Amino acid sequence: MNQRVIIVGGGAAGLMAAGKAAEIGANVVLLEKGSRLGRKLLLTGNGRCNLTNLCPTHEWPTHLGPHGDFMRNALARFGAQELRAFFQTLGIPTIADDQGRVYPASEKSLDILDALIEYCRASRVELVLNTAVRGLMLEAGHIIGVETDRQIFSADAAILATGGKSWAQTGSNGDGYYMLRQVGHTVSALYPGLVPLIAQESWIKLLEGLSFSQVVITAYREAKRIGRVEGDFLFTADGLSGPAVLNLSSQLSPLLEQGPITLTIDFQPHIKVDELASQIQSAADTDRQADVMAVLQPYVPRRLAQCIVGLLDSACGRGGHTSACPLRINQLNSRQRSMLIDSVKRFPVTVTQTRPFREAIVTVGGVRCEEVEPVSFSSRKVPGLYITGELLDIAGETGGYNLQSAFTSGWLAGLHAAGAHI
Numbered sequence: 503m504n505q506r507v508i509i510v511g512g513g514a515a516g517l518m519a520a521g522k523a524a525e526i527g528a529n530v531v532l533l534e535k536g537s538r539l540g541r542k543l544l545l546t547g548n549g550r551c552n553l554t555n556l557c558p559t560h561e562w563p564t565h566l567g568p569h570g571d572f573m574r575n576a577l578a579r580f581g582a583q584e585l586r587a588f589f590q591t592l593g594i595p596t597i598a599d600d601q602g603r604v605y606p607a608s609e610k611s612l613d614i615l616d617a618l619i620e621y622c623r624a625s626r627v628e629l630v631l632n633t634a635v636r637g638l639m640l641e642a643g644h645i646i647g648v649e650t651d652r653q654i655f656s657a658d659a660a661i662l663a664t665g666g667k668s669w670a671q672t673g674s675n676g677d678g679y680y681m682l683r684q685v686g687h688t689v690s691a692l693y694p695g696l697v698p699l700i701a702q703e704s705w706i707k708l709l710e711g712l713s714f715s716q717v718v719i720t721a722y723r724e725a726k727r728i729g730r731v732e733g734d735f736l737f738t739a740d741g742l743s744g745p746a747v748l749n750l751s752s753q754l755s756p757l758l759e760q761g762p763i764t765l766t767i768d769f770q771p772h773i774k775v776d777e778l779a780s781q782i783q784s785a786a787d788t789d790r791q792a793d794v795m796a797v798l799q800p801y802v803p804r805r806l807a808q809c810i811v812g813l814l815d816s817a818c819g820r821g822g823h824t825s826a827c828p829l830r831i832n833q834l835n836s837r838q839r840s841m842l843i844d845s846v847k848r849f850p851v852t853v854t855q856t857r858p859f860r861e862a863i864v865t866v867g868g869v870r871c872e873e874v875e876p877v878s879f880s881s882r883k884v885p886g887l888y889i890t891g892e893l894l895d896i897a898g899e900t901g902g903y904n905l906q907s908a909f910t911s912g913w914l915a916g917l918h919a920a921g922a923h924i
């Protein structure tokens with residue numbers, strides 16, 4: 503008799519798992535608590551769906567957070583190439599941008615969602631909406647079904663694909679972690695990941711909207727370097743965002759519990775500190791009355807230069823941002839000169855918190871990877887249970903890494919839950 507497989511959650515991992523399990527012959531029911539499938543999937547990549555990345559296969563784990571190695575074998579079986587081929591067979595060609603980010607050629611996430619739903623329908627998956635699963639049912643430690651608000655669904659296997667707890671308005675509100683704890687799994691502490699950072703400095707709001715390309719941001723705690731990223735970022739009303747900051751945030755999020763973290767931003771990573779010092783010296787030698795604003799402008803945009811001058815003004819005892827007459831280069835003592843150089847090469851910002859879960863792209867933390875078999879995604883604690891997608895303690899960088907992890911784990915869990923042995 504065919505395996506009866508229940509899929510809990512109709513997002514990226516759940517739809518893939520359902521279609522795959524049904525394609526190879528399982529009798530599949532997908533339970534989704536919302537009135538629509540794939541609500542988060544629709545939002546991805548600003549509606550364009552950055553579904554994977556062309557980075558070399560061996561580098562993938564380094565983009566998936568501290569437990570990225572867990573995904574190595576699974577990605578070798580169903581990685582970026584296989585995912586693109588999969589969508590191609592569903593009639594969805596894909597394209598890549600100059601950073602290796604892969605999108606459907608139509609650049610519409612709806613096309614990816616529709617193709618997955620059609621894949622499920624064609625394989626005869628029973629799609630049940632408006633049905634929230636409340637718990638997993640076990641007998642002698644083995645999955646025998648799931649319980650919803652209204653009824654019990656019996657099954658030989660259950661694939662949990664309820665997502666993380668970010669953007670809860672899309673349906674993923676952390677239910678799956680609760681269900682996993684109920685059956686004896688360990689779920690690590692959960693933090694917002696790929697999320698903007700909040701800064702302590704009140705002047706940051708003066709810089710809101712200023713964006714930068716290819717800066718280097720280094721994170722320190724008590725003079726010890728704890729993180730470094732390169733890339734694009736922008737100032738927000740209360741802190742920092744943009745791809746480089748989002749990637750750094752997943753690393754800093756758990757550490758912020760222990761207190762603020764100092765970031766230094768290098769706006770000119772291609773100019774060495776010594777070179778910058780001598781360029782500023784020669785500007786000062788040429789015109790001792792030079793306005794510091796003018797000296798700074800080749801290196802940073804005007805609005806940031808104004809902010810730096812305001813901070814130097816305060817350091818010179820001239821009244822900070824309110825000072826009306828220009829600050830001259832010859833008014834700076836050697837300590838203030840170094841501050842000027844630091845403001846280009848090591849611009850300091852103190853981060854106190856992240857923005858909340860509802861603004862986070864992913865959840866950092868999840869079910870401990872050691873408790874999950876890394877190719878089938880079966881639970882090592884509960885026979886018949888499979889754990890996929892963002893429930894795993896895998897938090898990828900921006901660039902398509904999270905959707906690929908969801909699709910990979912869904913595909914392999916579907917295959918194994920249906921009884922295939924590869």
Ligand SMILES: Cc1cc2nc3c(=O)[nH]c(=O)nc-3n(C[C@H](O)[C@H](O)[C@H](O)COP(=O)(O)OP(=O)(O)OC[C@H]3O[C@@H](n4cnc5c(N)ncnc54)[C@H](O)[C@@H]3O)c2cc1C
Pocket residue numbers: 510511512513514515516533534535536539540541542543545546547548551552553554633634635636663664665666668669672673674675677678862863864890891892893901902903904905906908
């Ligand atoms: C704004 C935004 C943009 C993003 N852009 C990208 C991107 O471009 N590229 C990328 O790689 N990643 C992106 N991500 C991350 C990516 O969307 C997620 O990592 C991925 O969707 C996780 O897939 P999942 O199947 O595990 O969970 P989800 O896609 O969250 O699906 C979980 C599903 O389970 C359902 N569910 C939850 N609890 C229950 C329950 N008790 N019973 C029944 N159903 C339940 C939910 O309603 C939901 O439909 C983005 C995330 C956000 C928020």
